[in-house]
Amino acid sequence: MENNKQIKSTKVEFNISNIFLEDLINKIDNKNVAEVNLLLSKLHISDVAEVVSNLPEKKRFELFDLENFNINPNVIVELKNELQKEILERITSDRIVRIVNSLESDNALQIVENLSEQKKEEVLTKIPLEDKNILEQTFSTYPEDSAARIMQREFAAVPQGWTVGQTIDYLRETQELPKDFFEIFIINQLNVPVGSVASSRILRTEREVKMSEIMKSNKFLIPAEMDKEQVAYNFEQYSLFSAGVVDKNNHLIGMITGDDIVTVIKEEAEEDTFRLAGVSVEKISDSAFSITKKRFIWLTINLLTAILASTVISAFNESIEKVVALAILMPIVASMGGNAGTQTLTVTVRLLATKELVSSNVRKIISKEFLVGFFNGLIFAFISGAAIFIWFQDIRLSALIAVAMIINMTVAGFFGILIPVGLNKFKIDPAISSSVFVTTVTDVFGFLSFLGLASYILNI
Amino acid sequence: MENNKQIKSTKVEFNISNIFLEDLINKIDNKNVAEVNLLLSKLHISDVAEVVSNLPEKKRFELFDLENFNINPNVIVELKNELQKEILERITSDRIVRIVNSLESDNALQIVENLSEQKKEEVLTKIPLEDKNILEQTFSTYPEDSAARIMQREFAAVPQGWTVGQTIDYLRETQELPKDFFEIFIINQLNVPVGSVASSRILRTEREVKMSEIMKSNKFLIPAEMDKEQVAYNFEQYSLFSAGVVDKNNHLIGMITGDDIVTVIKEEAEEDTFRLAGVSVEKISDSAFSITKKRFIWLTINLLTAILASTVISAFNESIEKVVALAILMPIVASMGGNAGTQTLTVTVRLLATKELVSSNVRKIISKEFLVGFFNGLIFAFISGAAIFIWFQDIRLSALIAVAMIINMTVAGFFGILIPVGLNKFKIDPAISSSVFVTTVTDVFGFLSFLGLASYILNI
Incomplete structure (x- = not known):
């Protein structure tokens, strides 16, 4: 029976229920x-960290203000950066010192990194001198995001001449x-590592x-300054x-x-997700002002390409004056091309990233995407042609949108793969710069094919 | 000196050079x-797998056709699915049997999973009966993508009454x-696991x-049918x-x-990257036809929303007939809103995914995004207003686009976060369904604000 109990308590995932949270808040309110x-x-x-994250801010602070509140230092480590900073700012430096002293070196480093300058100084003066020196040396020698910042300093190593028995006794x-x-x-x-042996x-x-007889010598050693990615x-x-x-x-x-x-x-x-949407890495703690600044460049580029597309339209203003339906329908072709191009682009960027x-x-893949674009063009030529005929009862408008759709969706598929592949060849990250090129191409071709064909038909 | 040599041979990353590839192709050509x-x-x-992937298809087949070509079975495991299938199709079932027999169970399973039906039967009749039964049982009992399909069947386990000494002797x-x-x-x-002990x-x-004294009992046990995600x-x-x-x-x-x-x-x-772009999971081996089918739904939805946006434009056809410049400029406001909305949406989807x-x-975050949208609106009202004034020398058009820009970009920021948060609340994956709502909103508001304001001004 005892074993059965143990099995039942084996949870594979903990879901925070509102009941659990209310119960906890209740106990916090009662200072129990x-x-x-x-x-x-x-x-x-990890679950305690999630519970702490899900508490309303006020209750979270009340929790940490409770006298004799007993939290595992590793819970602080598990918290998201932003929350961790908030809580570290809230609690006393003496308490932080106790936390830092009880953690393994990589986690201690992470906590100290996230302290405000003033708190950091306070804490560094209160921890053992040896730890202080190591931390300060790491901060000054190795850049943020380097291997040294995420490694732990504790490891097991023995001289190459030792036997298995000597090693076990030492351990x-x-x-x-x-x-x-x-x-x-x-x-x-x-003190240079020449190999390693699995514990098992x-x-x-x-x-x-001898240890040297069973060691694997083909070791991957990470230089301390290597970027964590x-x-x-x-x-x-x-x-x-x-x-x-x-x-x-x-x-x-x-x-x-x-x-x-x-x-990592x-x-x-x-990162690719963000780059494709024209967003640089944002933290939830960024202010509205700093977010606005980060998104500015991408929006500016988009403005320029939108103006470029408008100049294409302006070349056909006489046709639009004659048939105002052209103005009504022209965004459809551009929009469909933009979406088809983005689909191809996204798939291509990930295929490049995963090699x-x-x-x-x-x-082979470029031909395939070209074909997909053409198929899409045919399908949506038919659908949009039918829809426009029902709306305007004009077979010429219907034919016009159908032909423009085939052209623009084929172009979208073709450039949707060609542009990221080309950028990649020139060692430019395709995720960060392809979107703007692809949507510019599909906008320009969308308006050009639709309005160009229209003005041609109107003139004959 | 010997140690120095060992250090130098420690590579952290292998980059396939063209020289290396040419050298290899040369040797393949000479059947050496x-x-x-x-x-x-x-x-x-892993590097051999990358080299094999980078060979031209013809040379790759020639390589595997070489008599006495000696490849580590794990290289086949490391290959991307598509390539693996191609090569398994190419080599004899006897050779596959040798590969399968020499692999650990999880890798053997992966290879057999990737065989064509005919080859699979051939291979299954030739491997040891016990392995055959296990494989067939796994295929029939546990679905694709379940834990049982990625686990290895080899593990070390001892009874709870044993001592450390007994365990070491057994191992x-x-x-x-x-x-x-x-x-x-x-x-x-x-035979029920009650805990585990790290080898170290x-x-x-x-x-x-006793092992039971040092074991950690709070174990995470994975049910075999659990999804690998x-x-x-x-x-x-x-x-x-x-x-x-x-x-x-x-x-x-x-x-x-x-x-x-x-x-995994x-x-x-x-997945979020793909879903945001309206692409379901595609494999590089999918045919143009099956890709077209997979992308169809998203493009159809986009067509509907584009037509919806067109009906908004058609409501203002009289204004456009009077001032054709409106048709030229109206895509700018919609496009800027669409981009700003997508930025907010992407950030929100990831913030939700990472909890x-x-x-x-x-x-707090909704207010912030609203503010970012408003800031963006102000900035691009000024920039686009100035650009349009230079182009059309018409202060009314300039003012028109500026006001419409403020309205639409604020709307974009607000709905860019509200929609994914709302969908998430109703347990709908915000990545898969937000894009269509957000771009519809920004298109409709973009045309509505710009053309609506224009017709109001024209009428007074």
Whole structure:
């Protein structure tokens, strides 16, 4: 029966219910610290972080103001940056010092990074001198977003001459090791890592065997100044679980593990989403003013291309004066082209990012998108032609929109892939600059084909 | 000096040079298998996979046709799905059987999944009966994209009564264990997992200690039928390295490790990118016809909204007949609103996905986006007003576009956030359905504000 109970308590996902939140808020209101602590102690730290995030701001502060409120320091680490900063600003520097002292080095670094300048100074004077020096050295030597900023300084390493038995004895006796580790590094007399052995491999090997006999020497060592996105690429490409970090002298100074970089990998995939929409990376804490500034350039470029499209229209103002229906219908063709182009563009950008679209298949895929554009053109020529005939009872307008639709959607498919592929060839990020080119092309061709054909027909 | 050499050979990223490719193609042309094998043997399997992907199709087939070409089976696993299928179709079923037999269970499953029906049958009759039964059972019991399809069947597990010493002895003596493992599962007499111990923890514990004393009981067990995206969410949320997979009877049947789900996490973040552009998940192997079909619905919806916008224009056809410049300028306001709305929408969709935008801060963020929209409106009212004055030398047109711009960009910011937040509240994926609402709103308001104001001015 006991086992059954354990199974049932195995949750795979925790969903914060309103009942749970109300219960917690109730206990906060009553300043019933003991019960608050008990309630939260049953949850995983990640879930506590989510509960804290979901509290109304006022209650969140009341919670942290409670005397004897007992929070696992790792909950603070799990909070989103913005929330973390708010809470760190709220609590005393003495409390922050206790939190920092109890964390592993990578998490401690993250907390100190997120302190205001004044609090940072206060905290740095109160933590052990050795930790202070390491933190200050990291801040001054390695840039933000470098491997050194996300690595942990705790790792297990033994000299290359040791046996498995010596290693096991050392591991049993030494306190200053990370809680869990996937591998143990082997270093030579110059403190340079020459290989590593998985913990499970050591477990399975006889005590007499030398570590150097079972080590894997083909190690991926991460230079401390490497950008974290590059680190993520290596983890992904080579299916790494953990990797050592080395300084300029090739000395081992830290370790990065897979769970540290899951977030980095996710952020990287997100970047394309933002870039395609013409947004640079925004934080939820950015002010309205700074967001306006960040979005300004893209909107300015869009204004220029919209004006360009308008000059195309103005070339046909005589036709529009004769048949005002042209003005009514002309946005339809441009809009359809814009959407079809964006679809092709988005797919192409991701195919380039995942390296699925390469020089050996680029011709094939371009032909395919051209064909898709043409198919779309045919289909929507028919549909829009029929719709316009029902609306205006004019077969010429109907034919006009149909032909313009075929032209513009084919153009959209073709340029929707050609532009990002071309930019990529010139080492320009296709996500950030393709949209503007593609929509300009589809707008200009949309108006040009529709109004151009119309004026041609009107003139004969 | 020897160590120095080792350090230099430590590469962090392999970049395929054209020289390397040409060299390889040369060797393929000369049918010099020994040198081809030697050249590729120096590379990491992930890099070999990349080299193979970058070969022209013809050379790729020639490579696999070479007699005695020696490829690590894991290279086939690393290939993108489409390429993998192509190559599996090309090589004999005997060769596939050898590949499948040498792989770990999760990779073997992936290969068999990607075979054509005919090849699959051939291969299944030739592999050991036990493996065949397991594969067929997995295919019939667990859906595609379930945890069972990505787990490996090899794992290490010991009874809960055992000591550390017994465990180490068992691990040393047993052959059928995964190559490396981060943790060892503890199971009770019913074969139900009750906890796990990290390999490094075992290394650091005395032989006499009982496994049940050092195990972590709060385990995240993954039901075999759970969707892999949900599995990824759990790995990310709880920073897991590995997790056991259980069947309906809570029996441990496999293990999923962090490197298996990095791809899943990445795909999930990508999904929003596609959905925002109105594209469902496409594979590079999809035919032009099937792509056209997949993109059809979104384009149809766009056609309807474009026609809706046209009916707004048609309401003002008399004004356009009087002043044709209105037709020339009206797309500018709509286009700027559309872009500003898409920016806000994209940011909002990601904030919702990452659970940063929650009920406690939603009012604050909506007000902020409203303000950003208004700021943008003011800025681009000024810029576009000035540009139009230079073009048309008409202060009334200038004022007209300025006022319309303020209205439409404020509307864009407001609805850009309100619509995804609203959809999310009703449990509708905001990424998939927001775009159409937002651009419809900005088109309609764009034409309405510009032409409405114009006809009002013309009438007085």
